[in-house]
Amino acid sequence: MAATAIINAQVYQDSTGDFSRQTILLEDGYISDILPPTVDLDLPESSIMDAEGLYLTPGLIDTCSQIGLKEVGIRWEGHDGYEPDWEDGFDFNVIDGIYPFDKAFQDAAAFGVTTAHIVSSPESVVGAKTAVIHTTGKTVDEMAVVPSFGFSFSMGDVPKNAYWEKTKTPLTRMGIALRIRTALKKLQSLGALEDVPVFIRSHRADDIATAFRIAGEFKLQFVLVHGTEYPLAWNLPTGDVSFSVVAGPVFQAMERGELRHLNPSLYYALYSGQIPFTFATDHPVSSVTHLQKEGALALKAGVPEQVILNGLTRDAAKLLKIDHLTGRVDKGLFADLVLWNEHPLELTARAVRTFIKGKEVYRWE
Incomplete structure (x- = not known):
C-alpha cells in the first residue's frame, strides 16, 4: 500500500x-x-x-458491545448472544456468532468506532469467551484483533428473567452466584483463569458487592461491567481486589428497576474515586453510534476531557490488552x-x- x-x-x-x-x-x-x-x-x-x-x-473503542452478535432490526433469527439450555457458556466463543454484515458495523465506522469488545448477551449467567474485533471486514477472521479474550458473567434481573421464562434454575441471586462460583471453580481447575480477565455484568449495589466477593475468593483479574449503582456501594469492602470498570451506557431507557439510578454522575463518581474506567454502549442496548455521546455526557458531569478521551481510546486499548496495536496516535x-x-x-x-x-x-x- x-x-x-x-x-x-x-x-x-x-x-x-x-x-x-x-x-x-x-x-x-x-x-x-x-x-x-x-x-x-x-x-x-x-x-x-x-x-x-x-x-x-x-478510533474509539467500545469496551462492551453485542454488535454483530445481536443484529439490528432482526428478531430471534439475529440473536446469537446466548445458549439458554447450556450451563457452561464458557465452552462457546462469541467469534462464532458474529455476523460481519450487520448494518451496525457501518454505523460504527460512521461514528468513529473502530474497535469493539464483543460480550455475550446479559441473559447468560455464564457467557461465552469474549472477542476484540475491528468494525469492518468481510469475515470475522479478518476483523478479529483478539479472537478469544476473556470470560464473561452476568448478574441481576435480566438473567433471572431469562431463566424464569425457561422455568429452570437459577431463579434467585443466590442461585446466580452459585452458578458463577461453580463455573469459576471448573475454569480454575483447568488453569484457564491465569492471566485472563473476567467481566461481570452488575447494575444493582448488592450484585456489585457479590461480584467483588466472588472476585476476591478467586483472585480474579476483575472488570465490573455497567456498575450503575457503584456510587451507592461506595464503601463496599473491595479487599485486595484489583479492578476496573466498563461503565455505561447511561444513555438508555430506564425501563427496568435496576436502572432507576442510571445517571451520568456515575462517570464523575468513578473519576473522583480514582477508579480506572472505560466507556461502553452494550450495543444494541444503546446504539454503537452513542459511544461518543457517552463521552460528552461524562464531560457534562465534570470529568476532564483528557480522562474521557483516553477512556475512549488509550485506556480502553490497555483494558483489552491491545495497546501495543491501537488506541493511540x-x-x-x-x-x-x-x-x-x-x-x-x-x-x-x-x-x-x-x-x-x-x-x-x-x-x-
Missing part, C-alpha cells in the same frame, strides 16, 4: 490531553511516522490529505484513526473520515 499523509490536522496527544498540528504518515496499515507540520513531503499530491480545521484522534500502531469536524466531545461533532488499519472505511459526503 502506497504511503499517505494527513496534514494540518489537530492531532490528539494522550499524554497531555492537548491537540497540536502534526503530519501523520500511513503505510501498509500502520502509522509509519509522525512529523512536524512544516516538513516537506516527497509524495504525489494525490497521496496527501489536507485536514485543515479537523481534529484527529485514535503513535508510530508503529495500527492506523485506526478518526477525523472530526469539531472537538470530538462536542455533542455536535461528527466523524468526517474513519480509517481502520489505514483503509478509509467511512467518509462524510
